[in-house]
Amino acid sequence: MMDRQTDVALSVKTDMKFLPLVLSFAESSSRIFGLDDKDTLKLTLAAEEVFVYLCRMTGDPAPVTLTMTNGFYNAQLRFAFEGIDFDLRAFNLTADVPPDEEGLEEMGLLIASRSVDRMSIFHSAMEGTGFTLIKEKTYPEAQPWESAQPPAADGLSFGTPDVEDLKVLVRSIVGRYDPFIYPQDFRYPGKVVDMVESGEYKAITATDGKGRIAGGMIWRYSGSSMIECYGPYIFVKEGGEGIAERLVTGVIAAVARSEAVCLINRYATEDLPRGYFERLGTIDFIRDGEKRPWHFLFRQLREDPGCRVYAHAGMEEFLKDQYKRHFLAREIIPVRYEGERQNPHSVFGASFQHNQKLVVLKPLWDGADAGENLARHIDALRAEGIKNILLGIDLGHGWQARLYPVIEAGGFTASLIMPYRGKADLVFFTLRG
C-alpha cells in the first residue's frame, strides 16, 4: 500500500476576507496530492463556490475547517463545522434557490458539484456537519483487450494480482463485458491500480499455467458495514463455472471476518454461481436515454440478529412483503406525525455521481418544509440533467420513517431494502417517471 501522506488542514471563519487563503490552500494542496493543472483548477473553483456560499449563508462568520486528504486517485476536500450556530438550512443544495426557475443554475452548491466528480453533504454525531468535494485524477481510458490465445480453465492459481495483471484484468473486462456490468472506474486501468494501492479496491484473479488471466473479481468497502463486489468476470471459453465459484468463495473468504455485515453485488455477470447471493430488488436505471434493470444482489456475512424498524403506515405493506420474502426478522414500530412541534427547515443531503447521472438523496434533518424542500431538490436536479434520482431513508430513525408521506408525494416509490445499511435497514426509493 502506498504511503498515505498526512492530511493538511486549514481552520478559518466563513468571512470573505479569508477567501484568498482558502483558494491558495485548495490549489496548493491539490497539486501536492497529485492533481494536474486542469483538475486543480476545477477543485479550486468548487472550493471557491462552496466557501462563498457558506459566507453568504452563515450570517455571522462561523468557524470552518478545511481538510485536504490524499486519496491517491483523488483529492478530497472537506469543509467541516463543529458546532453549528447558524441555520442548518444552508446545507441544502437548494438553500439559495431564487424564486424563478431560470435561476436554478446559479445555485452555488450545484455549480461546485459540476466541477468535481463527487460531492456529498454529511451530518451526523460522529462525522459532524459539512461538505466533501472529491476531484479524481485524470487517467487514460482503457484500450479494450482480449488475449490472442484464450486462457486455460485448468491448472489455475488464485491470488492477488500484481499491477500488470490487474491492468490486464481491467482491460479484459472492458473488452468483453457490457459497460453496464462494471463500474465506470474500470474504464481507467491506472485508476483501478491506484484504488487498489490505496486499499479502496481489492482484487482476486485466476491465472492459468502460462500466466494468462482466466477470470477475476474486484471488491470495495462501501462504508464500514457493507462491501460491494463486482463480477465474477470470466475469460475462458468453457469451464468457467468452477472458476467463477472459486472467485466468489475467495471474495467471501477475504471479507468474512471483516467488520462488514453485508456483501452486495450490483454488477453481477451471468457467470455468478447460484446460491451465493439473494436478490434484493431491481431499480430502473437510465443511461444514454435507455432504461435498464439494475439488479441488487446481497448476502449477509453474519447471522441476522433481527432488529426494530420504524415505519409509516403507508410503507408497512411494502416492508412486510420484503421482510417475508427475505426471512428478515423485524419488529415494525409504527410512526406518524401527530402535530408535534417541528423545526421550520429540513435538510436533505445529496451525493452526486456525475458520470452515472446519479444522485442519492437522504434526509439529514427533519423540518416542516420537507415537502417543498424535496420538491426544490428534484427540480434543481432535473434541471441539472440528473436522470437517476434515488432517495434512501434509514428505518432506524423514527423521524426519517415519518417522512414517508412527503417522499411519496414527491413522486418516489419504494424499490428495495438494504439490510443494516444504516442504523437499521435502508429503504431506497426511486423517482417515478
Added chain:
Amino acid sequence: MFDVPLNRLVPEYIKRFEPYIPSKPDPELMKMYKVGHLWRLNNNENPLGPPERSAKIIEQFPPIKTSIYPSGDSYYLRVKLAEKFGIDPDQIIFGNGANEAIAFVIKAFCQEGDNIVTADKTFAVYEWVAEFSGFEARLVPLKDFGFDAEGMLSRIDERTKILFVCNPNNPTGTYWDEPKLRRFLDTVAGRQIVVVDEAYCEFVEAPDYPDGMRLLKEYPNLVTFRTFSKMYGLAGLRIGYLAGSRDVVDVIRRTCVVYSVNTVAQDAALAAIGDDEHVSRTRSHVRAEKDYLLRELGGLGLETQAGEGCYVMIRLPFSDTLAYRQLMSKGVMVRTMTGFRFPNWIRVSIGVHEAMEAFVGGLTGIVRQREMAG
C-alpha cells in the same frame, strides 16, 4: 440537554470499527422470529447440561457467598487439576472462558511487528485477538479440512511468536494424532510458543488422539487450552484455563486479569473434575445423535464434514446466512460458517434428540421447497 461532541471525542480508529453485536437472548429472538420454541444448536453446548455434582453446587449456592470476592487465581481448582494431570498448580492459569486465556497469551508474547500463525478456517478468536491487538495473523489454508503442519511451519519467520492449533478443529472436527503433533513440536523445537486448543478434547474417542497435558513435560514451549464450557456444560459461567511449563506460565501470568472467574464458576468446575460418568454419558449421546443426523442428511444428498467434537458441518446449495434466517423462523438456531470462511456451510451442534429432529425437519422443508421452486 447538550450534544456530546462525538466527532471530536472519538478517535479515528474507533470510528472505523463496527460494534460487535452478540445475538439477542432467546426470548427476544423468539419474539422477533415469531416462534414458540427455539432449539439452540449454534454454540456446541452440552445438551445434557453440567455434571450432577456441579448442578447441585449451583442449585445450593449460598447467596451470602456472592458478597465475598472469589479466589483471585482459582486456587483450589488449580490444585485439583494439577493433581489430576500430575503437574504443578502454578502451571495453570484460569480465565473467564478460554477466550480470555487466548488474549493473555497473545498479550504476553507479542509486541509491535510480531505475528502469529494459525489456520484460515478455524476458531476465529486467535485471529481476532491478534488483529485487534495490532499483530499480524498469518493464516494457512486447511488441507483436507485439517490443519496443515508443513504449511504452518513454512510461514514462521523471526517475528513469529505463537502457533495456534485447534485440536480437534472447530468446525471441521479433524485432529492431529500424537505422532503428528510431536513431529510439529519437534520441528518448532521450542523457538515459538505452540498453543494447542483442546476445548473439545473430552469428546474425542479416537485412541490416537494426543493428550496435550501429558506432553507438557516434554515440550516447555507447549501451552494447552481447555474449558468447562463444552463437555462440562458450564458455558454460562465462563470458565476455562491454560496450562504450560512453569517458566512460560509465569510470563503469561504477568498479563492475566485476576478475580475474573467468579465463585459459582469455580465451585461448579471443582465439582465437575473427575466426573467420568458424565463424560461417558455425553459421549454416547453425541455418538448416537451424530449417527442419526448424518443418516438423515445423507438422505437429503447434502455434503457433510464430521469428525470429532459435538458438531457437524453441512454444505448447502444456498447461502448459509439465508438458511440461518429460514431455520430461525422454524425455531432452530444453527451457526453460519461464512465467518469461518466456509460460505454456504452451516455447523449444527449435537443437541437433544427432539432438537435434532426439529433441525432435520426444518432443513428438509427448506431444501425440498427450493427444489420445487427450481
